Amino acid sequence: MTGHHELARPLRSPADLDPLLERIGDAGIVAIGEASHGTHEYYAWRAALTRRLIEERGFGFVAVEGDWPDCYRVNRSVKLRDGAHEDPRDALDSFDRWPTWMWANDDVVDFCRWLRGFNVERPEAERVGFYGLDVYSLWESMHELIGWLREHEPQHVQRAIEALRCFEPFGEDGAEYAFATRFAPTTCEQAVIDLLRHLAEERSRGTAGDPEDRFSAEQNAVVVANAELYYRTMVQSSAESWNVRDVHMADTLDRLFEFAGDKAVVWEHNTHIGDARATDMAAAGMVNVGQLLRERHGTDDVVLVGFGGYRGGVIAGAEWGAQMERLPVPPARSGSIESVLHGLLGEDSLIVVPGHGEGPEWLHGRLDHRAIGVVYRPERERWGNYVPTVLGERYDAFLYLNDTSPLRPLHLERPEEHVPPLAHAV
Template sequence: MTASSKDRAPLPDQLRDLQRPLRERADLDPLIEKLAPARIVMLGEASHGTSEFYVWRAAISRRLIEEYGFDFVAVEGDWPDCYRVNRYVKSYPQAGEHAESVLRAFDRWPTWMWANWEMVAFAEWLRRHNIGRERGAGFYGLDVYSLWESLDAIIGHVRRDDPQSLALAERVFNCFQPYGRDEQRYARHTTATHQDCADEVVRLLLRLAHRRPRFDTDPEGDFDTEQNAHVMVNAERYYRTMVLGGPGSWNLRDTHMMETLNRLMQHHGPDSKGIVWAHNTHIGDARATDMRHEGMHNIGQLAREEWGSRRVRLVGFGCYRGKVIAGRAWGSEQRKMPLPGAAAHSWEGAIHQALGDDGLFLLDETGERGDLVQPRGHRAVGVVYNPEYERFNYVPTELARRYDAFLYMEETRALHPLHVETSAEAAPPDTFPWGF
């Protein structure tokens, strides 16, 4: 044992020294002070189905937008669906009458990630905030999955506003048509035959990037169309890479997210500031986890490397126990599931044992000292979850290197989805809209 390790306080004492209260909006003041000077703030979540993660991210984002002029929120969601929300919150023509109806259009599984009442509350607030502002705060999607939806959006755009590009867009459509909108079928075919649609989608992207057609009903229509073309290029590569296995598809996806974030920053001007919502596995620096040993990177790491750690702030989230929305298999019915108490050896377990209460931890205050930079399990729940296999849901993490700050909740509730089986549940929950 080294002299320094002998002298340092036990982990429970380090956690108690760092903990700040987390009960109401004003408790965010020290965190907001840390985040405000950044150009990019990334807000995580330990699961895609926990209400409190969405509510606290919304509260943080609201203050950054209201008090410090942040320009947009970009989320781990499909570009076409999120762009419809962007049109709604900016009151563009024919953008919808209510956030609920706009968000119900999220029909790709898992629908609950963005079609939920927590998001309805945030979108309605954002629309009200933007009224009367020359350039309101936007809402965009960073993800790469929407191959077919992006193609549909491009064809709709060029048919209305750029008919000279329609023939090329239809050639791309015809190339993909034999696969019946089945990405895996397309990927398997290209692997077997070495024939793909890559050249066609790249030609379409280059044409749209150079033409810049005029859009009469959408001030961002050219940017939307070009971004859909970027999605198509990377989605086509992603699905071909996915069938090969290994870290390639993960890295391609997070690289696409980073490229999209950079385009959004450029789109909003030289002094722009953006907020990202994504799972901890995307926003927490991969170099502080076992992902680095697998050859994987993520958007949090890429942003720190490209923009510098002073201009990027990464905020992780976690909880000890609660309930969560997830499916037992990919594409299966959404369920409200119990989230058991976290493993004792995990970060969540250690904080529970030391504090037993919600807390905010400003990790950049730890420097390189103490056990907070030592690896320990950190729970990560995806859209597929089975509580009986809970022990496999922990990522070895150097907490104070992975994040700049960490929000911990002792007990959490399940998200409130819009897409439900019975009409009785279709009305807003009793506590809606939380915090707004």
């Protein structure tokens, strides 16, 4: 294992990201991962890189692994829209889908406050946005859509209410709906299709209301359709429902390119960002956002940035829907990517992957790579939490962090907060 010193550079301040900025060049999509949803250092370094991309390279929006309605409230705040929260913290503190700590935490607050300050100095049409890519918010998106229709297209309100009424017997519970569709012949699919068709017909005739709010309403309609499909496939095939979710996220990003600008920073877990073809996910029939971005936009226009940590602490739940805890992260499994880098480097480092298959053995061999989701049990490390990975194919750059610490959430999980159905822990 030679050549690691030529690849790795110490990572101590945002200025140390210069080699990565050089690698990014003129690329229009930079997707930045995280090895857990609860680690301060991943969020802080991701924000530092994103700030530089916005300030120095003109990136136009940030798109994250979060629900569209929640993130749109943040977007309105950072863009200083009329009636929006003056402090993005208030918008983030209102997130109520478990696990709220993914976005309702101090690091995201710090970044969004910075982004609002950055936007103050810019013309309204050039302000940098903050959007959610995820698919879970079926009911929230339907309620948002109905509210918009009442104000702008009242002729469609009744059809939207009828579509929502189809879901009412399931108590706004995706799992209840999913299991019901498995054993009953009727689904809400047709009601959603009819609603989308009528909205599309109306869109071709006019452009009522504020353009961004109209785009948001249309996106909520798309979420409803794809969430219905996601929950319906969830009980049939884990791989298929995963694919519905990641294709939805990639499609949403493409829709945003048409509306919000042509240069995007994407924030998601490594499991979505790193190219699935360089892991065991491909053999399971799964695709992900990183793979789809490379396939759709070309490797020259896409830079995938991964993270990994050797030891430390994390915020997670011991089971799905459980109260968050500060949990220890033990030293990485022997022979894993994180363990190898700890032995070679022993300090926080940036690795920019060379082209043409160059570089040391650990970059091109298949090694275990730790992935901590929102559910984490440290005592199970020896059996799980690792994804077989070819690092140099999965990412274009990698930030290795020797010691990590937990995020600081804005609030504990509240009993009334909605818990999505158990499907995927990342």
